[in-house]
Amino acid sequence: MSDCIFCKIAAGGIPAKIAYEDDLVLAFHDIDPKAPTHILIIPKEHIVSAADINAENSAAAAKCLEAAAKLAAELGLADGFRLVSNCGDSAGQSVKHLHFHLLAGRDFMWPPG
Ligand code: AMP
Numbered sequence: 418m419s420d421c422i423f424c425k426i427a428a429g430g431i432p433a434k435i436a437y438e439d440d441l442v443l444a445f446h447d448i449d450p451k452a453p454t455h456i457l458i459i460p461k462e463h464i465v466s467a468a469d470i471n472a473e474n475s476a477a478a479a480k481c482l483e484a485a486a487k488l489a490a491e492l493g494l495a496d497g498f499r500l501v502s503n504c505g506d507s508a509g510q511s512v513k514h515l516h517f518h519l520l521a522g523r524d525f526m527w528p529p530g
Pocket of ligand 1: 422431433446447448449450457502503509510511512513
C-alpha cells in the first residue's frame with residue numbers, strides 16, 4: 418500500500434535497522450524501543466492485522482513466527498522473550514500493517530496493561 422510506512426520500509430524507501438530478511442519477511446529494530454531488545458517482524462506483503470490472516474496469506478504470517486524463533490536463537494534470548502501483535506485500535510495498533518513485536522531484555526508484566 419502506497420501510504421503504509423511498513424510497506425515503504427519493506428520496499429527500502431524508508432531506512433530501518435534490519436535484523437532479518439527473507440523473501441516474505443522483514444525484521445527491523447523499533448524506532449522507539451520499549452525493551453532493550455525490540456524488533457518488529459513484518460510480512461513484506463501488506464496484511465492489515467492479525468484479524469486479516471487467511472488461507473491466502475497465512476504462509477507469510479507463519480514465516481514471521483519462524484523469523485522470531487530464528488532471531489531469538491541468534492540473539493541468545495534464552496531467558497525468554499515476548500512476542501506481541503496488537504490488533505486494532507483498542508489493542509493499541511498504531512501501524513495498520515501486521516507486525517509482531519519481539520521484546521526481550523527486561524521483565525514483563527502479565528496480564529499486560
Ligand atoms: P503498534 O503500536 O503495535 O502498531 O506498533 C507500531 C510500532 O512501530 C511502534 O512500536 C513504533 O515505535 C514503531 N515504528 C513506527 N514507525 C517506525 C519506523 N519508521 N521504524 C521503526 N519502527 C517504527
